Amino acid sequence: MADPIKPDQILDLKGLLCPMPVVKLSMAVKKLQAGQTIEGIATDPGVMADIPAWARTSGNELLSIEQQGKEYHFIVKKTA
Amino acid sequence: MADNTAVSKALQVLERQLNRPLMAALQVCARCGVCAEACHYYVADGELEHVPAYRAEELRKVYRRKHDFFGKHLPNWVNAQDLDEATLEKMAEMAFSECTLCRRCTFNCPMGVDTPLMMRALRAMATASGKAPEILEMLADAAIEKGKDPAMFRDLFVAQVAEMEKELQALVGDPNARITVEREGARVLYVALAGAHTILPPAAIFWAAKEDWTLSIYEAANYGVFLGDTARAKTIASRIIDEAKALKVQEVIVAECGHACASLVWDAPIWFQEQFPFRVRSLVEVMAEYVQQGRLPLDPSANPEAITYHDSCNLARTSGIYREPRVILNAVTTNLREMTPNGLENYCCGGGGGLVALPEYDDKRMKAGKPKVDQIRKTGAEIVVAACENCRLQLGDLNAHYSMNVQITALADLVVKAMRLPKSVAVPLPNAAAVAVGE
Amino acid sequence: MTIQLVTGALALAALVFSISVFASRWAQMQRLSFAKDFSYPKDSALKGILYAFTLGMAPWAKESTRIHMLAYLRGIAFHVGIFAGLGALLASPWFDLIPTIIRIVCAVLTGFGAAMGVAGGIMRVVEHHLKAISTPDDHASVWLVTLFLAAMTLALVSSAFVPAMWVVAAAMLVYAPIGKIRHCIYFYFGRLFFGIHIGRRGVVSGLIEHAIPVRSEVRHGR
Ligand code: SF4
Numbered sequence: 001m002a003d004p005i006k007p008d009q010i011l012d013l014k015g016l017l018c019p020m021p022v023v024k025l026s027m028a029v030k031k032l033q034a035g036q037t038i039e040g041i042a043t044d045p046g047v048m049a050d051i052p053a054w055a056r057t058s059g060n061e062l063l064s065i066e067q068q069g070k071e072y073h074f075i076v077k078k079t080a
Numbered sequence: 081m082a083d084n085t086a087v088s089k090a091l092q093v094l095e096r097q098l099n100r101p102l103m104a105a106l107q108v109c110a111r112c113g114v115c116a117e118a119c120h121y122y123v124a125d126g127e128l129e130h131v132p133a134y135r136a137e138e139l140r141k142v143y144r145r146k147h148d149f150f151g152k153h154l155p156n157w158v159n160a161q162d163l164d165e166a167t168l169e170k171m172a173e174m175a176f177s178e179c180t181l182c183r184r185c186t187f188n189c190p191m192g193v194d195t196p197l198m199m200r201a202l203r204a205m206a207t208a209s210g211k212a213p214e215i216l217e218m219l220a221d222a223a224i225e226k227g228k229d230p231a232m233f234r235d236l237f238v239a240q241v242a243e244m245e246k247e248l249q250a251l252v253g254d255p256n257a258r259i260t261v262e263r264e265g266a267r268v269l270y271v272a273l274a275g276a277h278t279i280l281p282p283a284a285i286f287w288a289a290k291e292d293w294t295l296s297i298y299e300a301a302n303y304g305v306f307l308g309d310t311a312r313a314k315t316i317a318s319r320i321i322d323e324a325k326a327l328k329v330q331e332v333i334v335a336e337c338g339h340a341c342a343s344l345v346w347d348a349p350i351w352f353q354e355q356f357p358f359r360v361r362s363l364v365e366v367m368a369e370y371v372q373q374g375r376l377p378l379d380p381s382a383n384p385e386a387i388t389y390h391d392s393c394n395l396a397r398t399s400g401i402y403r404e405p406r407v408i409l410n411a412v413t414t415n416l417r418e419m420t421p422n423g424l425e426n427y428c429c430g431g432g433g434g435l436v437a438l439p440e441y442d443d444k445r446m447k448a449g450k451p452k453v454d455q456i457r458k459t460g461a462e463i464v465v466a467a468c469e470n471c472r473l474q475l476g477d478l479n480a481h482y483s484m485n486v487q488i489t490a491l492a493d494l495v496v497k498a499m500r501l502p503k504s505v506a507v508p509l510p511n512a513a514a515v516a517v518g519e
Numbered sequence: 520m521t522i523q524l525v526t527g528a529l530a531l532a533a534l535v536f537s538i539s540v541f542a543s544r545w546a547q548m549q550r551l552s553f554a555k556d557f558s559y560p561k562d563s564a565l566k567g568i569l570y571a572f573t574l575g576m577a578p579w580a581k582e583s584t585r586i587h588m589l590a591y592l593r594g595i596a597f598h599v600g601i602f603a604g605l606g607a608l609l610a611s612p613w614f615d616l617i618p619t620i621i622r623i624v625c626a627v628l629t630g631f632g633a634a635m636g637v638a639g640g641i642m643r644v645v646e647h648h649l650k651a652i653s654t655p656d657d658h659a660s661v662w663l664v665t666l667f668l669a670a671m672t673l674a675l676v677s678s679a680f681v682p683a684m685w686v687v688a689a690a691m692l693v694y695a696p697i698g699k700i701r702h703c704i705y706f707y708f709g710r711l712f713f714g715i716h717i718g719r720r721g722v723v724s725g726l727i728e729h730a731i732p733v734r735s736e737v738r739h740g741r
């Protein structure tokens with residue numbers, strides 16, 4: 001998933017434990033304009049399941065999510 | 081009034097919630113005021129709004145206007161009040177940000193008034209009328225979504241666990257140590273929280289105790305509980321209950337987390353009106369049992385630091401788990417310093433009731449945590465142990481906010497540290513304590 | 520004689536009213552749902568209930584009543600007076616048959632109760648937070664009951680006051696089930712549910728350890 005997307009914002013979620021990554025992400029997404037993207041970097045493996053589930057319920061688009069060593073990177077696009 | 085949908089929805093929920101215990105709570109308060117100091121919010125600032133009876137009266141006023149003789153005909157006589165949208169919003173904010181449902185007031189009330197039950201009713205009213213904090217709804221909905229389609233993340237989870245298994249093997253020095261996921265017929269189904277920190281240490285303990293266990297793919301947290309929304313709470317809990325039934329386990333063990341334990345052990349059997357074919361216990365109870373049965377090779381001198389234990393309200397007052405942590409701590413530490421008061425009389429850390437997940441109330445939360453900070457400081461402890469994830473998050477934030485300079489950790493972490501392992505390879509535990517939580 | 524008959528009939532009618540409204544409240548409570556609890560109990564509910572109604576009411580059993588010891592003892596004395604007063608009320612048609620000594624003991628209890636009622640009424644206005652959470656109903660209730668206790672004390676001392684006492688008692692009995700005094704029946708439910716909670720969930724044994732001073736060293740410490 002080597003994506004060329006350059007996110008509008010980067011959110012450092014490293015060290016945060018569940019549910020804080022999702023909480024912080026959703027707060028940050030709220031402040032975005034529709035169409036903008038945000039990249040989150042977390043260390044809690046729980047995000048690999050939680051972020052996709054959150055994206056589905058919140059109606060935002062998850063462009064990518066992947067593990068890079070001990071970190072988890074994901075990019076979300078605000079849709080509405 | 082009928083035009084105001086939020087208000088009428090809230091009132092409908094109040095009617096639906098009216099069962100015997102709620103009715104008792106609404107009727108019995110003598111307004112004697114002795115519960116004031118029971119509440120950590122009141123201890124923190126001495127404000128009238130933080131007297132538990134004051135909070136409860138907010139709901140009672142509305143109830144009386146509808147149902148009480150004087151409330152209907154002479155409202156001022158009993159301070160009865162019609163519910164309007166502004167009041168509903170104020171009450172919702174109070175129920176979600178100024179009460180952590182810690183039950184300390186109930187235990188201190190001569191009548192046994194269940195103020196948290198009323199605050200839960202208020203939360204339910206707020207949730208039904210769209211006045212609940214968005215984040216809690218989002219977390220609950222995300223959990224439900226996960227349950228709808230476990231295939232979406234199952235493989236990924238299994239892969240993550242496989243990596244953890246390697247860490248476990250290194251940690252305990254046994255290449256045969258296993259973490260199985262959803263293995264049918266295991267005696268125990270362990271339900272962790274998201275993240276390795278609640279999986280690896282318990283895995284090491286299960287390994288040492290030779291437990292026949294397997295790991296759930298779900299997390300134990302249940303945000304539906306905080307919303308007072310039984311429908312959502314049930315859906316979230318049913319993921320685990322169905323999983324446990326399918327795997328035919330004898331016991332479900334819940335990670336070190338207060339609300340997760342209380343809701344699965346005590347609430348779920350009532351929600352579902354069913355006796356489950358398995359027992360549900362907290363990891364804390366099980367670890368204490370292992371200690372008492374001598375199933376763990378422990379050396380308390382591994383934890384010589386001054387340590388204090390913070391009782392989670394949901395474990396102590398709600399679930400009767402206050403002895404077990406001490407059994408464990410006495411076996412794995414050498415310098416335990418109790419807070420005053422502690423156990424069943426402990427103060428809430430200020431993070432309960434879902435508050436840690438609500439950044440909009442950070443200030444209130446830090447303020448309400450002050451009594452806990454003072455208690456901890458008085459013990460002179462270097463390490464604060466808590467058997468609840470919400471408490472640990474809050475204690476971590478308090479630690480940073482008040483520069484307490486303590487370490488926050490879970491019971492299982494200390495147990496693992498005290499375990500004499502055959503040829504333990506030094507692998508750093510994914511310790512919640514080392515992590516600076518918050519901003 | 521007629522004044523006796525009229526006031527006595529008034530008190531009796533009020534008593535019947537009071538009992539029937541209380542009974543209907545009780546029945547209403549029983550009609551409400553109370554979900555069956557299917558959880559595996561950690562200890563016995565009965566043990567919790569017993570504690571809730573006995574040791575759990577001891578002044579030293581709770582932090583709140585330790586802090587507010589005087590206020591709590593005042594409340595207890597007030598309520599002891601009330602129970603004595605109600606007992607006396609039931610016996611009041613036959614006061615002349617009751618031995619003086621019993622009347623005196625009863626008068627002491629109700630008299631002291633009345634004094635404690637006055638103290639309670641005053642507390643409710645001078646303590647800021649207490650005043651703020653009180654409703655007019657709360658003030659009226661404590662003064663009405665206090666008046667009844669005072670009247671009962673006089674009636675116990677001299678039968679000449681019996682008709683006056685019956686009038687006050689009638690007012691109190693009519694007011695009781697519709698005003699704040701009705702908490703007297705909900706008290707049983709409040710304590711019952713609390714007792715079930717602490718019993719089933721294994722909290723009660725820890726509370727007992729706290730409440731029995733002999734074993735207070737159980738507080739785990741350094
Ligand atoms: S909740 Fe209990 S302690 Fe508090 S004022 Fe009411 S009766 Fe008194």
Ligand code: SF4
Pocket residue numbers: 118119120121131132135178179180181182183184185186195196199428
């Ligand atoms: S449950 Fe806890 S936070 Fe809520 S009013 Fe009672 S003492 Fe305060």
